[in-house]
Amino acid sequence: MTNTPSPTADRLTNQFSESVTQLKPLLVIIGNGMATGRLLDEIIKRTPNKYQITVIGKEHFGSYNRIMLSAVLAGDATIDSIMQKPPAWYKEHSINFLSGSLVTYIDKKTKVVELASSAQINYDELIIATGSRTAEIPAKNQDVEGIFNFRDIADTQKIQAFAKQEGSSSKQAIVIGGGLLGLEAAYGLAISGVEVTLVHRNKWLLNRQLDKVSGNMLQSIMAQKKIKFALGHEVASFENTIESNAERKVKSLSGVTLTNGEFISAQMAVIATGITPNKKLAEIANIDFNRAILVNDYMQTSDASISALGECCEHNRATFGLVDPIWGQCITLAERLCNNVKKPFQNAPVPTKLKVSGVQLFSAGDVEVSEGSQCFTLLDKKALIYRKIIVKNGKISGIVLFGDVSSGMAYFELMRQQITVNTMMPELLIGDEFVTTIENEQKVSAA
Amino acid sequence: MTDIIFTDKQSPASVSSQTTSKTNCPYCGVGCGIEATVENNKVIAVKGNAEHPANLGRLCVKGSSLHETQGFHNRILSPRVYGKNVSWDEATSTVAKHFQDTIAQYGPDSVAFYLSGQLLTEDYYVANKLMKGFIGSANVDTNSRLCMASASAAHKRAFGEDVVAGCYEDLTSADAIFIIGANPAYAHPIVYQRMIKAREENPTRKIVVIDPRKTATAKDADLYLAIKPGSDAYFYNGLLLYLAEQGKLNNDYIAKHCQGFEQALQTAQSQFADIAAVATACDIELSLLLESYQIFAETDNVVTFFSQGINQSSTGVDKGNAIINCHLATGKIGREGAGAFSITGQPNAMGGREVGGLSNQLAAHLYFENSNEIDLVKRFWQAPNIATKEGLKAVELFDAVHSGKIKAIWIMATNPVVSMPNANRIKRALEKCPMVVVSECYENTDTVNYADVVLPASTWGEKQGSVTNSDRTISVHKSMIKAPGEAKNDWQIITDVAHALGFKDAFNYQHPVDIFREHAALSGFENSHPFSYKRDENDVYRVFDISALANISQAEYENFSPIKWPINSANPKGLKRIFTDGIFATKNQKANFIPIIAQLPRKLPGNNQVVMNSGRIRDQWHTMTRTGRVAKLMTHSDEPYIAVNPDDAKRFQLEDKQLAVLSNLGAEFIGRVNITTEQRNGEIFVPIHWNDNFSASARVSALVNPISDYICGQPEFKHSPVNIKPFNSVWSGYLISSQAVNCQTNYWSKIQLEQGHKYLLSDQQELGDDESILANLYPTIDDWLVLKDDQQNVLRIAGFIDNKLHCFFAASTNLDLEFNTRFIEEQLNKTHPIKTRFKLMSGLDSDGKNDVGTMICSCFQIGEKTIKETIESGQCKSVEALGEKLKCGTNCGSCIPELKAFFT
């Protein structure tokens, strides 16, 4: 079945055209996640009528703020409240919106995409914004009921349903992965009364953003929220019980065995060890890819008519896991598609924050010292405040703030602009206001 | 039985009553009168007593912060024997028994008293009487030996008696003042201000300052001569020569009232071919020398004002006489505005001399040379064991302790472990001595730590008794508040021991006035007046006669108005000046010229040595046991320092503001280098105030050779050859602490703050990287904040108790950093919100406006920065204007020389 988009008034009044596709270039976007949501805004802001836009999304919802799923899990937000673009919005903007549709194939020669339903859609410009999925872990026996991802609304609803399940007296969950996502999942579950054990391969939490001291501080705060930890080990296998009901045998999770042999009992597990970019469509279509779909500075893939965006793309060897750089990609792409302006995308480090109430952390750049660097730290064990700046060649190369993140952005700017800071140390570490003081004083004495 | 009826009668309204008493400042030899206000057993305010002749209402910064040294913090509250608190009875009998046993076994000369110019006259009198009249030894010496012995002996040689002829008024009526070996701008501020004021009123008055060091006094002089250290007698011998050459002698006066002139002149002449040779000997330009001589010669009213720079020398007595010679030769003595005026460092050095508290004196200006005098005292005291020969002088006395000849010593109100030369030897001596008794007010003074028996003494404000200042004015200190714990007055403690030794009848005193009356009576006992022209061979006479006070009533004593001795039937109202008629206290009533061979200090520096001179700084007094407590006094100069000439700095690779080490006699002095052209080449200056309680190694006296004047035994404090080298710190920093701690760093210096203490630190060890550097100093703290880097270049630590900032440490291997600690000092002991307290680690207020710069005016806490900014903004064009605007310099005025410097 060929997809024939419903004609619009616009098209009908165009006397020169035989087919609508020739009237306006067809812009097709695969994936309706956060990148797409923002891109649509950027396009509409620039040229609301230049393209006939079609958005194809696997999920059954309009675009929503995925970031807030953590808050939903913690009970601080509802699904409704995180919706950003309901289906009506697409209609209002004359965008064809195909929700619950999975794209399975791209034919770049004929410029057609194919859906799981076998429907085909022509494009002039194609954008892949399929995001990423939960990374797989090597543990055995994964086909057990009670193992969840934490990626989208459906996952979140499942997890919540488990947590709210009546009856089972003790609800125990394993969260696998001590990164941002894992911590937010663990926190959300713990808040809803589930007994959570977080399993993390490294010796301390958030090991990519925090050093040992701050990682341990984070752990002690999370422990106050009744989360238990199994650090330094991985899940070797999932264990299950078998219940037979009328139709079939059900393998239900009963716990996990760790690589050290320890068994932790749980009825649910959330896997949050990392993300894997969704690049399968590019593979099939023979578009260049590496860890993800390769794009140039203008978000173009190896095929000039196909762009990629968000967590599914790879730019200068970097892949993405936070929204901040993705917004820049959206602008670059919108400029090119709408205005034909080439505004290169520049990837910049992004500071990390964690959305767990009562936890303040800020991390950017290097976490650990390296040859030739000097590392300044400030530690208040009782207040659980820790600040660290790594200086290399006189410039900031890494920032870790825990417990108090004031001045974080100022440091980040200094790092970004590669400003020489060695004369500002160690005052800068305490707060940039003390450095302003220093600079002012220097000015005064120079005058 | 009657019922008890409860009425609701109110207890007397709880208005705490304030009382005001006239008393005296206990700090320096000026002896200013004070009005002190007391409330709830605490002195809450002091102001100058306008009626007191010494200060006429003014007070210096030390005096005006007297009430801030009040409070019973760190006081010794109970007698202790071998570290255990005991009753007074037990302490007294322990002391008595030890002394008794020692005397029985080794004789009276095996025991000694070491007293202090800070004792009141009554304390002194009783101690002296006990030792010299009843124990039978003259081993009583005093720390006045370190300060006044030379002048005292010079007076005796020249005048026949230890008499300061003039008075403070002479300093305001003189037309020229020669200040030599004194820095009154710092050491005697009120007298100095009187001189300066007189000059302001009459600008023809001249102030000539002769000092190797360009002191604050020198900076404000009309003529300044930076003479070679120790060459003072050359200067005055040269002057005598000049006076003779220029025909400026008063031949009439010499002939009528003096003897020995020819010989004195010849001796001076034998030393110099001409005046140019004098200039060479003093190492100054001839023209300057002549200019000063001319001023002396041509001014009628000249006063020479001298102090420790003359006295603390191996030839201090000679120097004093060289000065007096010139005044006698010109008749510039014994009249208003003329004379040789020696000023004492201590509040009651003069009183001590009056009772005879030095080992070469017997009592009341009576000596051992004349058996009639011994007999007189014996009869007056009805003394069973009168001493018949001089005792040991301070340096010898501690030598005898060291060698074991003296086996029991009682030290009262002084800190010899800090103040004596070769002070480390004093420590060893006390360690060895079988019985060391120390009467003291404060815990943990360097000397108390060596005591077997500690006797808690009362102090200023608590005890009553008389003192005599530098111009013979007797005043009475009032007892205004109750001493803490079991502390007693010194005279009582001594009296108790005298009783325990079996001398009850002779020491039957109930009140200090009883002692004072006896003292006054002794001064007049068989005293044939020295000025009477008819005197018998065997008559014993002395100018010191206060017999008119021998029957003073207790009420009169308690409302004593200051009066200058002599006070006797001839002079019931006292006497401003003595020797006015040219009649002296010698046998033949003529003053003696003393032939002086000027000598340089005995020990000269070796090739790689410098000469260490020592003295006071402005706001400190003595060994800081008292003034070290007042925060604002420490802001002016808050670290032991070493003033060095730029050439020497180069020669010894010393850097300004870095530390350097002096060494001599196996002892070290660590101080901050202050490179200054005020210092002559080859000579350094160090302040004397610091001790083991205030700094790691800053007891100057430990480096002073035990070389004393051959006549009076006063040690040569002003001239010690020492080695000098850089300290080579690895890091430096500071610690602000609410409690006092024992720093372990190679260098530390303690500064008193309002809220606690500040320590400036430097170390030759690596800077650590965690709180362990403090953890053992503060075993109770477990709440630490640490800022560091991983190269051990920076370390800051804050310690909290109950969320209150208890200590703050900051250090860096960058030795050039200057720390501004004002802000953090103010944060001490305050509660800080746990979430933001880490900001304290900056040591700064986030608005950064706390830095007022080096403190200039200690009274109003006005710093250099504030002053500069005010001047630069054009608001103030003079010191007066600054005073109006910022108040600086308007209280004690001692910062005025520094304020003036901003305008030059």
Ligand SMILES: Cc1cc2nc3c(=O)[nH]c(=O)nc-3n(C[C@H](O)[C@H](O)[C@H](O)COP(=O)(O)OP(=O)(O)OC[C@H]3O[C@@H](n4cnc5c(N)ncnc54)[C@H](O)[C@@H]3O)c2cc1C
């Ligand atoms: C719980 C949670 C919390 C987060 N918190 C933060 C945070 O605090 N800060 C931050 O910066 N980032 C956060 N992130 C990451 C952030 O959400 C992502 O970086 C961002 O959503 C990436 O946007 P995207 O459009 O590239 O991918 P996505 O938002 O994942 O969107 C991709 C969409 O494409 C759909 N899709 C995939 N394949 C197909 C296909 N073949 N056909 C049709 N549709 C397809 C997917 O179903 C999905 O809806 C969080 C993520 C999660 C899951």
Ligand code: SF4
């Ligand atoms: S000058 Fe100062 S220290 Fe000396 S007595 Fe007067 S007030 Fe006290």
